[in-house]
Amino acid sequence: MNGGKQQANPGLPGSLETNRRLDRWLKIGRDGTVTIYPGKVEIGQGILTALAQIAAEELDVALERVQVAVASTSHSPDEGTTSGSRSIEESGVALRFAAAEAREILLARAAERLGTTIEQLAVADGVITARSGGSIAYWELAGEDLIAREATAGVKPKSPAEHRIVGQTAKRRDIPAKVAGAPAYVQDLALPGMRYGRVVRPPSYQARLASFDERETRALPGVVAVVRDGSFLGAVAAREEQAIRAARALWRSASWNEASTKLPASGIHAFLLNAPAQDTVISEKVDAKARSRAARSLEATYTRPFIAHASIGPSCAVAQLVDGRYTVWTHSQGIFPLRRDLAKALGVAEERITVIHAEGAGCYGHNGADDAALDAALLARAAPGRPVQVQWMREDEFAWEPYGSAMVVKLGAALDGAGSIVNWRHDVWSHPHSARPGRSGGANLLAGWHLARPLNAAPPRDVPQPAGGSDRNAIPLYDFPNQRVAKHVVTEMPLRVSSLRSLGAHANVFAIESFMDELAAASGVDPLEFRLRHLKDPRARAVIDAAAQAAGWQAGQRGDGVRGRGVGFARYKNLGCYVAVVAEVAVEHEVRVTRAWAAVDAGLVINPGGLVNQIEGGILQAISWTLKEEVRFDRERVTTRSWDDYPILTFAEAPPVEVVLINRPDETAKGAGEGAQGPTAAAIGNALCHALGTRVRDLPITRERVIGAL
Amino acid sequence: MAETFTLNVNGASRRVTVEPETPLLYVLRNDLSLKGARFGCGLGQCGACTVIIDGAAVQSCDVPVSAVGDRAITTIEGISTPGKPHPLQQAFVDEQAAQCGYCATGIIMSAKALLDRDPAADEAAIRAALAKNLCRCGTHNRILRAIRRAQRELQR
Ligand code: FES
Numbered sequence: 001m002n003g004g005k006q007q008a009n010p011g012l013p014g015s016l017e018t019n020r021r022l023d024r025w026l027k028i029g030r031d032g033t034v035t036i037y038p039g040k041v042e043i044g045q046g047i048l049t050a051l052a053q054i055a056a057e058e059l060d061v062a063l064e065r066v067q068v069a070v071a072s073t074s075h076s077p078d079e080g081t082t083s084g085s086r087s088i089e090e091s092g093v094a095l096r097f098a099a100a101e102a103r104e105i106l107l108a109r110a111a112e113r114l115g116t117t118i119e120q121l122a123v124a125d126g127v128i129t130a131r132s133g134g135s136i137a138y139w140e141l142a143g144e145d146l147i148a149r150e151a152t153a154g155v156k157p158k159s160p161a162e163h164r165i166v167g168q169t170a171k172r173r174d175i176p177a178k179v180a181g182a183p184a185y186v187q188d189l190a191l192p193g194m195r196y197g198r199v200v201r202p203p204s205y206q207a208r209l210a211s212f213d214e215r216e217t218r219a220l221p222g223v224v225a226v227v228r229d230g231s232f233l234g235a236v237a238a239r240e241e242q243a244i245r246a247a248r249a250l251w252r253s254a255s256w257n258e259a260s261t262k263l264p265a266s267g268i269h270a271f272l273l274n275a276p277a278q279d280t281v282i283s284e285k286v287d288a289k290a291r292s293r294a295a296r297s298l299e300a301t302y303t304r305p306f307i308a309h310a311s312i313g314p315s316c317a318v319a320q321l322v323d324g325r326y327t328v329w330t331h332s333q334g335i336f337p338l339r340r341d342l343a344k345a346l347g348v349a350e351e352r353i354t355v356i357h358a359e360g361a362g363c364y365g366h367n368g369a370d371d372a373a374l375d376a377a378l379l380a381r382a383a384p385g386r387p388v389q390v391q392w393m394r395e396d397e398f399a400w401e402p403y404g405s406a407m408v409v410k411l412g413a414a415l416d417g418a419g420s421i422v423n424w425r426h427d428v429w430s431h432p433h434s435a436r437p438g439r440s441g442g443a444n445l446l447a448g449w450h451l452a453r454p455l456n457a458a459p460p461r462d463v464p465q466p467a468g469g470s471d472r473n474a475i476p477l478y479d480f481p482n483q484r485v486a487k488h489v490v491t492e493m494p495l496r497v498s499s500l501r502s503l504g505a506h507a508n509v510f511a512i513e514s515f516m517d518e519l520a521a522a523s524g525v526d527p528l529e530f531r532l533r534h535l536k537d538p539r540a541r542a543v544i545d546a547a548a549q550a551a552g553w554q555a556g557q558r559g560d561g562v563r564g565r566g567v568g569f570a571r572y573k574n575l576g577c578y579v580a581v582v583a584e585v586a587v588e589h590e591v592r593v594t595r596a597w598a599a600v601d602a603g604l605v606i607n608p609g610g611l612v613n614q615i616e617g618g619i620l621q622a623i624s625w626t627l628k629e630e631v632r633f634d635r636e637r638v639t640t641r642s643w644d645d646y647p648i649l650t651f652a653e654a655p656p657v658e659v660v661l662i663n664r665p666d667e668t669a670k671g672a673g674e675g676a677q678g679p680t681a682a683a684i685g686n687a688l689c690h691a692l693g694t695r696v697r698d699l700p701i702t703r704e705r706v707i708g709a710l
Numbered sequence: 711m712a713e714t715f716t717l718n719v720n721g722a723s724r725r726v727t728v729e730p731e732t733p734l735l736y737v738l739r740n741d742l743s744l745k746g747a748r749f750g751c752g753l754g755q756c757g758a759c760t761v762i763i764d765g766a767a768v769q770s771c772d773v774p775v776s777a778v779g780d781r782a783i784t785t786i787e788g789i790s791t792p793g794k795p796h797p798l799q800q801a802f803v804d805e806q807a808a809q810c811g812y813c814a815t816g817i818i819m820s821a822k823a824l825l826d827r828d829p830a831a832d833e834a835a836i837r838a839a840l841a842k843n844l845c846r847c848g849t850h851n852r853i854l855r856a857i858r859r860a861q862r863e864l865q866r
């Protein structure tokens with residue numbers, strides 16, 4: 001692919017494999033534009049700008065000419081979900097090959113028309129010129145439907161040395177309108193005749209609606225419908241505040257049977273360790289000779305709580321039912337998988353549903369977006385012909401979104417007399433992290449579980465190695481002669497769980513990289529040096545070195561009881577970008593991160609500015625997770641309902657972050673949106689220990705935890 | 711019962727007929743089609759809905775329309791002139807101070823209220839003025855840089 005590297009798989013590259021028509025990916029317009037049709041969607045990560053850069057590069061047109069079509073099941077290629085930092089590898093690679101091939105086809109046609117050969121042609125901003133004179137623009141060939149054919153991927157894209165647009169910072173095209181306050185999100189859609197809907201959720205997971213009284217609600221101004229289907233309850237009104245008031249009235253009138261399920265309020269980690277689990281050894285290395293050198297051994301247990309996506313904009317969708325056909329506007333990360341589950345829940349054929357992507361606020365994984373789409377469709381049935389917008393309230397989002405799983409990681413290691421690790425053991429207990437819509441065996445949409453004829457939840461899926469889900473990054477990148485890595489997957493969780501940015505990698509890397517520091521300390525070796533001792537991969541070593549250099553790391557420097565520094569490293573999924581983070585903390589009233597540095601190798605860099613933005617954001621979010629965040633619940637209910645219950649990093653607390661990029665033009669371009677989560681968490685824990693000599697192994701690292709550890 | 715209110719929005723007088731307790735946010739967004747104040751929590755906790763009322767940054771989700779009276783409401787749509795973004799908006803573009811951008815308009819309004827009042831506000835004052843604005847994407851540093859850039863521009 002890049003630099004002539006061949007993939008083992010003989011299929012077409014990236015998402016071209018599953019979407020082979022060239023004109024599914026791009027169209028040349030008579031008006032001098034190129035429209036690309038990625039199936040991946042914008043979730044605040046700037047992907048559409050990077051994809052436009054790729055297409056402009058291969059076609060030799062100015063970036064400004066490239067327009068990005070809104071993803072819709074009516075015309076977009078099915079690229080599954082926008083997740084796992086895979087968009088550049090899947091959509092980007094498909095577009096790169098499709099655009100290179102389209103260019104060649106256009107050139108071939110131009111050669112015919114100009115009576116010359118392709119070799120005699122040059123392209124500048126879409127204008128094809130022959131050496132012998134004469135020229136034709138792409139736009140003049142637009143009417144000929146030249147690219148209405150199957151891709152062969154037979155045309156080699158440009159080599160990195162030829163890149164003029166890829167590798168340059170391109171400004172995000174969506175920002176001017178967003179900061180102008182223009183309608184930009186699904187929350188801002190205002191369709192003619194639109195009604196407003198709100199859903200009344202049960203008070204707790206297992207609660208069932210016993211009775212309610214709709215008379216008072218129906219008498220309220222503006223109420224046009226009350227909808228009840230099993231335990232799904234909602235209202236539609238002419239105005240938004242009327243819908244909210246109607247939902248509150250319904251709530252007051254309703255009584256629920258709250259089943260006797262008892263949540264393990266104080267003991268989620270004990271729950272994980274004791275729940276029925278599928279146990280799998282995912283990596284094993286044996287070297288008896290090395291093992292026999294073991295001089296001492298260490299063990300430690302690390303945990304993380306449930307973490308919320310906590311998008312700033314609660315989930316929202318608009319749906320309209322006209323003549324038995326649904327149109328749904330959604331900020332889902334996967335319009336096709338969502339459509340599959342909507343079809344099951346609504347009892348109609350997929351062809352009767354069109355799902356159109358509309359941006360939401362940043363999602364960081366699977367939040368309530370898909371659920372809101374079903375809510376809107378169910379309420380739209382009660383107002384046929386009318387678009388109905390359903391906006392989740394803040395408490396709906398906090399209480400009902402699928403969280404990032406709580407996890408337990410137990411590590412053990414043996415050191416030889418020279419301070420080398422000769423044995424390593426990693427056990428992780430976790431949910432599989434992935435319960436998105438679109439799977440067989442059920443439907444993963446919240447309202448579907450509450451209907452009178454309820455749908456089953458589809459079984460969660462653990463992403464297999466090498467990417468991994470619960471065990472993402474559980475296999476260390478370090479070279480140990482003996483190792484055994486096992487996952488213990490718990491599929492029945494007391495709280496709703498699905499994909500949160502980086503899946504299991506956050507806790508696995510937090511644990512591995514914390515433990516590396518513990519082992520370094522036990523060996524009396526500087527933590528940086530200790531890592532490099534066990535690490536052969538030159539790209540890994542390079543990011544660690546670069547982060548250390550940016551931070552002015554001094555080997556052997558001691559923390560002073562208030563301030564300290566720590567490092568954390570991982571190669572995301574062991575296949576993606578390499579990220580090393582150095583964090584500096586100050587322990588005052590709370591633990592505060594005062595500065596952070598990161599070095600990133602994401603292979604070929606498409607949009608450096610965009611990449612830095614993603615890493616900076618990932619680090620600040622990871623600081624927030626690490627120091628502050630925990631979803632709370634008691635024996636019956638999730639009690640996290642508002643920002644007061646779930647504080648996140650504030651402007652007063654955000655430290656400066658410096659990011660160093662290592663561009664590798666000959667390596668495959670990788671996404672980097674998730675690469676910093678684990679390294680940041682570990683760097684903070686290590687910095688705290690450097691400052692105080694005390695380690696906190698349970699996230700979040702709060703003041704109480706630090707005091708407890710002292 | 712719905713009542714008619716005359717609001718002073720972005721220098722124009724706008725009449726709306728709504729129930730008095732309707733949050734100003736919904737009036738702006740749904741009656742006046744000013745979608746730049748975003749809904750984030752409805753609880754006065756996140757700042758996504760921030761507008762300026764008589765010079766002060768206010769969470770419009772937390773203000774009933776009946777409490778506004780004839781005070782001057784400025785929304786994000788009212789700080790630019792056609793084709794010419796406000797220096798804060800331009801600085802957000804220049805610094806690429808957005809990931810999802812959902813928080814941006816509210817933050818710009820908080821920052822504007824501060825800089826109008828205290829053009830030389832220092833870093834700590836800027837951070838303090840954003841105490842009621844949350845950003846979940848971790849764009850804080852770029853946002854702070856953008857505000858300082860706009861501040862320099864405004865002082866020229
Ligand atoms: S929406 Fe008004 S403060 Fe959050």
Ligand code: FES
Pocket residue numbers: 044312361362807808809810811812813814844845846847848849
């Ligand atoms: S940029 Fe997404 S919340 Fe701030």
